[in-house]
Amino acid sequence: MSDVQAVKPVAPRTDVNKIGLTKNDYKGVPSTMCPGCGHDSISQGIISTFYELGIPPYQVVKLSGIGCSSKTPAYFLHPSHGFNAVHGRMPSVATGANVANRNLIVFGVSGDGDSASIGIGQMIHAIRRNTNMVYVVENNGTYGLTKGQFSATSDTGVPDHWGVKNDQTAIDLPMLAIISGCSFVGRAFSGDRKQMVPLLKAALAHEGCAFIDIMSPCVTFNDHPGSTKSYEYVKEHDEKLHDIDFIEEKSEIKIDYDEGSIRKVTLHDGSIITLKKLDTVDYDPSNKVNALKTLEEAYQKMEIVTGLIYFNESRKDLVSHLKLPKKPLIEFGEKDLRPSQQALGELMKSLK
Amino acid sequence: MAQKIVNDFSVRIATANGTGSQSANSTFFKALFRMGVCASAKNLFPSNIKGLPTWFQIRASRHGYSALKKHSEINILVNKDTYKKDHEDAAPHSIVIYDSAIMPEQDFNRRDLTYYPIPLTKIATESFDNARIRVLLKNIVYLGVVVELFKLDQEITEGVIRDTFSHKPKVVESNLKALHIGIDYVKNNVPKRDSYYYEKENTGRNNKKVVMEGNAATGLGFVYGGVTVMGWYPITPSSSLAESVIKYCEQYRVDSQGQNRFAIIQGEDEMASLGIVVGAGWAGARAMTCTSGPGISLMSEIAGLAYYAEIPVVIANVQRVGPSTGLPTRTQQSDIGMVANLSHGDTKHIMLFPANPKECFEFANESFDIAEQLQTPVFLMSDLDLGMNQWVCDEFDYPDKPYNRGKVVTEHDLKEMETFRRYFAGDEDQGIPSRTLPGTNHPLASYFTRGSGHDEDARYTEDAHVYWRNMKRLLKKFESSTQWLPKPVVEGQKGARIGFVAVGTSHDAVVESRDQLSQSGIKTKYLRLRSYPFHSDLHEFIDSCDQVIVVDQNRDAQLKELIQLSVANSEPKLLSLAYSDGLPLNAELLTQKTKELLNRE
Ligand SMILES: Cc1ncc(C[n+]2csc(CCOP(=O)(O)OP(=O)(O)O)c2C)c(N)n1
Ligand code: SF4
Ligand SMILES: [Mg+2]
Numbered sequence: 047m048s049d050v051q052a053v054k055p056v057a058p059r060t061d062v063n064k065i066g067l068t069k070n071d072y073k074g075v076p077s078t079m080c081p082g083c084g085h086d087s088i089s090q091g092i093i094s095t096f097y098e099l100g101i102p103p104y105q106v107v108k109l110s111g112i113g114c115s116s117k118t119p120a121y122f123l124h125p126s127h128g129f130n131a132v133h134g135r136m137p138s139v140a141t142g143a144n145v146a147n148r149n150l151i152v153f154g155v156s157g158d159g160d161s162a163s164i165g166i167g168q169m170i171h172a173i174r175r176n177t178n179m180v181y182v183v184e185n186n187g188t189y190g191l192t193k194g195q196f197s198a199t200s201d202t203g204v205p206d207h208w209g210v211k212n213d214q215t216a217i218d219l220p221m222l223a224i225i226s227g228c229s230f231v232g233r234a235f236s237g238d239r240k241q242m243v244p245l246l247k248a249a250l251a252h253e254g255c256a257f258i259d260i261m262s263p264c265v266t267f268n269d270h271p272g273s274t275k276s277y278e279y280v281k282e283h284d285e286k287l288h289d290i291d292f293i294e295e296k297s298e299i300k301i302d303y304d305e306g307s308i309r310k311v312t313l314h315d316g317s318i319i320t321l322k323k324l325d326t327v328d329y330d331p332s333n334k335v336n337a338l339k340t341l342e343e344a345y346q347k348m349e350i351v352t353g354l355i356y357f358n359e360s361r362k363d364l365v366s367h368l369k370l371p372k373k374p375l376i377e378f379g380e381k382d383l384r385p386s387q388q389a390l391g392e393l394m395k396s397l398k
Numbered sequence: 399m400a401q402k403i404v405n406d407f408s409v410r411i412a413t414a415n416g417t418g419s420q421s422a423n424s425t426f427f428k429a430l431f432r433m434g435v436c437a438s439a440k441n442l443f444p445s446n447i448k449g450l451p452t453w454f455q456i457r458a459s460r461h462g463y464s465a466l467k468k469h470s471e472i473n474i475l476v477n478k479d480t481y482k483k484d485h486e487d488a489a490p491h492s493i494v495i496y497d498s499a500i501m502p503e504q505d506f507n508r509r510d511l512t513y514y515p516i517p518l519t520k521i522a523t524e525s526f527d528n529a530r531i532r533v534l535l536k537n538i539v540y541l542g543v544v545v546e547l548f549k550l551d552q553e554i555t556e557g558v559i560r561d562t563f564s565h566k567p568k569v570v571e572s573n574l575k576a577l578h579i580g581i582d583y584v585k586n587n588v589p590k591r592d593s594y595y596y597e598k599e600n601t602g603r604n605n606k607k608v609v610m611e612g613n614a615a616t617g618l619g620f621v622y623g624g625v626t627v628m629g630w631y632p633i634t635p636s637s638s639l640a641e642s643v644i645k646y647c648e649q650y651r652v653d654s655q656g657q658n659r660f661a662i663i664q665g666e667d668e669m670a671s672l673g674i675v676v677g678a679g680w681a682g683a684r685a686m687t688c689t690s691g692p693g694i695s696l697m698s699e700i701a702g703l704a705y706y707a708e709i710p711v712v713i714a715n716v717q718r719v720g721p722s723t724g725l726p727t728r729t730q731q732s733d734i735g736m737v738a739n740l741s742h743g744d745t746k747h748i749m750l751f752p753a754n755p756k757e758c759f760e761f762a763n764e765s766f767d768i769a770e771q772l773q774t775p776v777f778l779m780s781d782l783d784l785g786m787n788q789w790v791c792d793e794f795d796y797p798d799k800p801y802n803r804g805k806v807v808t809e810h811d812l813k814e815m816e817t818f819r820r821y822f823a824g825d826e827d828q829g830i831p832s833r834t835l836p837g838t839n840h841p842l843a844s845y846f847t848r849g850s851g852h853d854e855d856a857r858y859t860e861d862a863h864v865y866w867r868n869m870k871r872l873l874k875k876f877e878s879s880t881q882w883l884p885k886p887v888v889e890g891q892k893g894a895r896i897g898f899v900a901v902g903t904s905h906d907a908v909v910e911s912r913d914q915l916s917q918s919g920i921k922t923k924y925l926r927l928r929s930y931p932f933h934s935d936l937h938e939f940i941d942s943c944d945q946v947i948v949v950d951q952n953r954d955a956q957l958k959e960l961i962q963l964s965v966a967n968s969e970p971k972l973l974s975l976a977y978s979d980g981l982p983l984n985a986e987l988l989t990q991k992t993k994e995l996l997n998r999e
Contacts, residue, residue: 075857102839103844104837104838104839104840104841104843104844105837107681107836107837109677119846120846120858124844125841125844126836126844127834127836127837127843127844127845127846127847128844128845128846128847128848129677129680129846129847129848130846130847130848130849130850131673131676131700131703131849132699132700132703132849135669135670135673135699135700137670137673138629138665138669138670138671138672138673138674138676138677139673139674139676139677139680140677141663141670141673141674141677142627142629142673142674142675142676142677142678142679142680142681142683142685143677143678143680143681143836144677145627145661145663145674145678145683146626146627146661146677146678146679146681146682146683146685147681147682147683147835147836147837149837150681150836150837167666167667167670168666168669168670168673170666171665171666171670175663365661368658368661368662368663369656369657369658370657370658370661371653371655371657371658371659374837375626375627375659375660375661375678375683376626376681376682376683376835378624378626378659379801380624380800380801382659383621383624383626383651383659383684384622384623384624384797384801385621385622385646385649385650387796387798389650390622390794390796391796393618394608394793394794397608397609397610398431398432398608398609
């Protein structure tokens, strides 16, 4: 752990970010994931994201449910408060933290079991309320921690680790998120940090619930031939919508692009993401119907769409909706909260 | 005519749900209150919005009793669907007032009863054109009958109507008109043939009292106690508690810019509601939720998380009849056993048992201090009878104690500290560790909260010794909590060796029953528990008795079982008086069952 107010070294260091922290300061305790687990790559991506953005870790809370994926908040951002809640209930706990202290940066991590099954109601309702949080699902199409059962994102006809085929249909989480009213929906692949990190950065800049489904292969239970969540399969069937770049607020905007092939999306805090057209498709993430159509078409072809799938900056987030003051609720004391003696006297009179 | 019976009888009004009878009934009750009479009201209502039968009992007592009375001396039958049964059930020699416009006179043929046929529907129809208003005002017409027949003070009754509808002069006008129609009808057509009268009393007994529902009082207590986050999910009988928090927050907590010093979120279910509250409590807010049995069942996993991870939260449980959906609009104290250990594993929870709205207010206000000092869930155990009925109770005192936020280590404190250990408690700490709040700007501040095994530094561990040490500490903390919890109240008769122990709304019936027993030569004393874990006063009380009757409003003697588990060697002395049919307890029943228990028929 390092001190946020660390004394500045004499010679300018190149390995520190704008608040003087090194990447090491954003690490967690050593991971206990199986070597090669996609979840570890996501943790690395999260570390890079916060480090590069120079976010003070004390402002961040990282929350999760239960699962291998939900263990990972211990493996990044050690100097942040963490909360490993119960299975499927991370979104409600995150919502409580968000409204209690609106200054916290709420970062939620979940798994496909945690979010697409036991916690599907909480996922949908956190989205519906527009809790100001980043909501990451580390999606491996299996219950890693309980040893490889099918999850609700496992595709139909796909065999599990022991060769038994799944006869249920899969839930497409980004599609569900869009339908539930999510204002920021993305998908990434744990094996493609270049795409994951800008998406995470954009999600952090977004006000409201930013939902990112990250394909994260489980090397132990779901990386075999025939799986549609294996490294090989995801790599081969990754249908990128665009190349993403994140440009921070206030940083000088210098984009190397030829007009027409790049879309700019401005986020709430003024930062910008650029979406660079690939092939001939010019994907418009603000078009909800098209987003759903794109997901459905890819699903039918058993392809995996990645990128910023849907974005709508006009939805009010939860704290605005609740008309909360700028000052976090936890900072009010009895002077601000307890009605006066006179008020009680008047009330008592009215009950006669 | 027999001797006058003044201010010492009950009236039971049988109406249909959703017909506006509530307003007439409340007016009736409030008028008695303002007359200085000792009055109590019980609303026995169905789980339905419109149409099913509702009974409202208003009791006046010269002796200050306010429990439900088994029999009513006066029955007012307004509900066509239930009148036959209501008539059949009328206590021997009681008075029956019925709507003769819709109930045939030949059905009222009991020789022991005194009948007053009043064509309520007809006179309401003749006087009001609008069909909806007619139905509503029919109830006020019956109130006019009561005013004239039993001398409920007319001026005071009119005053209550004026105050109730002070913002709607037209409604006042039509209500007063209906009242007068009832009064005039009796004056002109009905000679008095009974001996029941209301009279103003000038003992001043109600001067320092108010009329309030327990749920409203609890909600107010939470607002005074500093709640800033509430997660909730609608369920009878706790919805009106949530609505009271909303109402008082909107009244007292909106700042001059129109911004809310509160966040109220209707969850998608009770798991989410408690999850929200846990997240908020963890982040440092005073957070609460309220629910009833089915919601408590759903909350169980997260309640265990809050216990083990040591997060302050307050949960109000307005108990209703179980198991399962049970009788949603009837009262019971049947969650005591479940809540005491809610969730799997060795889990123990603090419970508070208010018995009247004043205690609802006080306990709700104090519940946050208790939860934050002990960093654990606190359950405020109310019930439908207390929560949803109107009660006459003492005025509330202004709570002027500063909030006690418990052991919160701040950035400032951390600067003076070498280490911060989230789950470490020294010998002098009584098992209570200290916490930092998320967002504290200091490198020592952060820790990882989890419901899995953890050591003093909040690190994951499966170490056997560490696990056991932690569990022992949690127990120590739990047991030390009594010093912050409301003490029991003891009332004694000198020399009594028989004791009653009860919680919450059993109180009124116990008080009355003790007088009845005393008249039969059975001396008793009484300890009313107000919190769990139980205070050592309970041990002493049991020691001082030969026999202790534990009153339970449930089948399985849940309170008695808990006492038995908590107080060593108490079992041989404990007698269980466990009964619940969904109605508030009445003293006759308690007295009879007590005599049976003591073999003193
Ligand atoms: C209420 C409850 N039921 C079941 C479990 C057991 N359980 C632990 S993790 C898990 C599934 C996790 O799957 P996922 O969220 O996809 O995480 P992964 O391990 O795949 O990353 C289950 C069923 C539990 N912890 N709690
Ligand atoms: S079981 Fe699968 S998900 Fe869990 S750590 Fe191992 S590889 Fe990752
Ligand atoms: Mg999984």
